[in-house]
């Protein structure tokens with residue numbers, strides 16, 4: 356069974372987001388993210404990291420600018436799509452959330468299968484009529500995320516780290532061309548955070564798809580990312596390899612010095 360999908364290539368141009376008219380949170384962001392590898396977005400609280408991630412899959416509507424996702428020879432304009440076209444396009448973008456967003460009273464298997472809902476007709480989705488390959492894919496992914504024996508466990512019986520593994524497996528069920536993760540480690544202990552970031556990076560590399568993670572822990576980002584995007588005040592002020600991220604850059608991104616000692 357083919358478990359991977361074509362890689363997506365993301366091109367963001369002039370992206371602006373205003374929640375209140377005239378008060379931009381994102382101030383003309385330009386970014387190109389393609390190929391494989393883990394890109395971490397760092398920056399102070401309130402600088403627009405989550406807003407950026409959520410504009411890409413249209414959980415948030417951009418105010419201006421373009422978000423092109425090239426996948427399988429097709430160019431999707433994520434900033435403009437609406438209705439069924441938007442729902443179809445979203446299948447290409449897997450999303451992992453800080454608070455996992457699992458259905459607590461459902462089993463791990465049932466949670467994973469919800470990752471396939473976007474591929475079913477409305478009738479089949481309503482009746483939860485999943486294909487045998489969906490079950491096969493779900494079992495494979497549970498092994499991949501280290502939860503092979505948890506298929507029938509209810510989500511509310513899992514630890515935070517286990518929940519996040521389910522969240523990642525559910526996102527991978529979509530066979531995404533691009534994987535986004537909005538602060539996937541903020542609720543986890545340091546050891547589990549490393550495991551989750553490594554899992555995201557490994558899965559991105561194995562599937563040959565870009566992974567974009569919004570993260571607070573600069574050292575974690577530095578150690579496990581292929582690329583760092585540093586944001587401050589709604590602008591990108593650093594975009595490059597972790598090795599190139601200097602103390603001067605960190606001062607520009609976060610301000611001050613005391614926190615670095």
Ligand SMILES: Nc1ncnc2c1ncn2[C@@H]1O[C@H](COP(=O)(O)OP(=O)(O)OP(=O)(O)O)[C@@H](O)[C@H]1O
Pocket residue numbers: 374375380398399400401402403404405406407
């Ligand atoms: N739905 C919303 N309505 C109005 N303002 C919002 C909304 N979501 C976010 N904001 C505001 O937009 C700004 C950027 O928020 P965002 O969550 O994107 O930042 P962030 O860099 O991800 O912050 P954090 O690291 O604390 O999560 C903040 O000032 C926030 O209050």
